[in-house]
Amino acid sequence: MDVVILAGGAAPPDLQTLHALLASQPDALLIGVDRGALYLIEAGLELDHAVGDFDSVSQEEFALIQAKSRSIHRSPAEKDDTDMELALVMAMEQTDPANTNYYLFGAITSKEGRLDHLIANLWLVYQPRFKAIQGQLHFMDEARQIDFLTPGCQVIHNRNQARYLSIISLTPVEDLVINQAKYTLAQTSYTYPRALISNEFMGQDPVEVSFKTGLVMVILEKKT
Amino acid sequence: MDVVILAGGAAPPDLQTLHALLASQPDALLIGVDRGALYLIEAGLELDHAVGDFDSVSQEEFALIQAKSRSIHRSPAEKDDTDMELALVMAMEQTDPANTNYYLFGAITSKEGRLDHLIANLWLVYQPRFKAIQGQLHFMDEARQIDFLTPGCQVIHNRNQARYLSIISLTPVEDLVINQAKYTLAQTSYTYPRALISNEFMGQDPVEVSFKTGLVMVILEKKT
Numbered sequence A, B: 001m002d003v004v005i006l007a008g009g010a011a012p013p014d015l016q017t018l019h020a021l022l023a024s025q026p027d028a029l030l031i032g033v034d035r036g037a038l039y040l041i042e043a044g045l046e047l048d049h050a051v052g053d054f055d056s057v058s059q060e061e062f063a064l065i066q067a068k069s070r071s072i073h074r075s076p077a078e079k080d081d082t083d084m085e086l087a088l089v090m091a092m093e094q095t096d097p098a099n100t101n102y103y104l105f106g107a108i109t110s111k112e113g114r115l116d117h118l119i120a121n122l123w124l125v126y127q128p129r130f131k132a133i134q135g136q137l138h139f140m141d142e143a144r145q146i147d148f149l150t151p152g153c154q155v156i157h158n159r160n161q162a163r164y165l166s167i168i169s170l171t172p173v174e175d176l177v178i179n180q181a182k183y184t185l186a187q188t189s190y191t192y193p194r195a196l197i198s199n200e201f202m203g204q205d206p207v208e209v210s211f212k213t214g215l216v217m218v219i220l221e222k223k224t
Helices: A012-024 A035-042 A059-068 A083-093 A113-126 A127-134 B012-024 B035-042 B059-068 B083-093 B114-126 B128-136
Strands: A005-006 A029-033 A047-052 A069-074 A102-105 A137-140 A146-148 A152-156 A165-167 A171-178 A185-191 A195-199 A208-210 A216-221 B005-006 B027-031 B047-052 B068-072 B102-104 B137-139 B145-147 B152-156 B163-171 B173-179 B185-190 B196-202 B209-211 B216-221
Touching: A005 A012, A005 A035, A005 A083, A012 A102, A012 A137, A029 A083, A029 A137, A035 A059, A047 A059, A047 A083, A047 A208, A047 B128, A059 A069, A059 B059, A083 A102, A083 A113, A102 B027, A102 B047, A102 B137, A113 B196, A113 B216, A127 A137, A127 A146, A152 B114, A165 A171, A165 B114, A208 A216, B005 B012, B005 B035, B005 B083, B012 B102, B012 B137, B027 B035, B035 B047, B035 B059, B047 B059, B047 B083, B059 B068, B068 B137, B083 B102, B083 B114, B114 B128, B114 B137, B128 B145, B137 B185, B145 B152, B163 B173, B185 B209, B209 B216
Parallel strands: A005 A029, A005 A102, A029 A047, A047 A069, A102 A137, B005 B027, B005 B102, B027 B047, B047 B068, B102 B137
Antiparallel strands: A137 A146, A146 A216, A152 A208, A165 A195, A165 A216, A171 A185, A171 A208, B137 B145, B145 B216, B152 B209, B163 B196, B163 B216, B173 B185, B173 B209
């Protein structure tokens, strides 16, 4: 069973992408974070869980969230964890982390335009408590998907008709190789995080990425 | 002499912020990157340098850039360095890196919405060739300013009337302390990059940040 989490930063086109994902994963655990819970309900969906301090919704909206959610997890407004972190911890407790994909919507686009929120969401992947799911964590929005690669040989399929493929290391990385992309990379080690951006898929071939140590982020970005 | 670089991702409100900066630094070295060169000219400015492959401008626009720039540095369209990197290398060659602030506009907002470009620009700060200017590198746009702190005791002033102050480490960090902010932090070491976001300035007091080893990014973000 996969997990789909929608946070309050989601834009309306993200919901179309979410509907397409749910069509292939109808029994996914569905979690709304803060105002994201309301967006899911407005889109005609019923939630398994709603998580957040709900400062951004009115009393009437909160009553609606209560009516349409199997459970409510209300957090204090001032806390050390973000509501997205709390939602992800809960999602891990209710699933088998080794065999679950976690799709996070509304975390990399923000209608409010808060860049610090976007970065804080990406920085989740560095946290030791989420290490077990690094490779199964997927940030989604209408225009892009962000995945994370752990050491080994990995194949990247062009699932979202992306034009650009960016391979961005988040740590030093040893023996990075990129094959079957427009710009290949012969075995190279970097002692610092490095952004290799605007690569392209070559037709139907998946791109192959391998490395020995480190953590790598992959951004699949559509032409805009 | 400070340096102001404007890249093609700049939005019109960024130019107002740039004009305000130039009012206090009238002799700053002014560099336009790609379409950014055109934006500067359209804003009535004359450039010291224009850098880029200029794929995003027409022949007529390129002729205008040539007429209004003291020098043109045309790069090949397919290259290992980004045009922003090339502009920054040139800026360092023409200044005294120890005594220069480098203000980069159009690097953290993108009208095209390319998240990989935004991240590649931030990742500049990890590159060994820019290590000497980490503390003097400032990403600017209308809504926010991003600075970088190197080890020691540092004072953060609220120059852009920011509401939110986010202190985000880019590496492991030793003995991080935050004082005089809404949420203070007693001496804490992190073995992984950590995002401490949505802090707030307390009145007129500057926030004090200190740490022993590591690299820290500071985002000053206005209320939107």
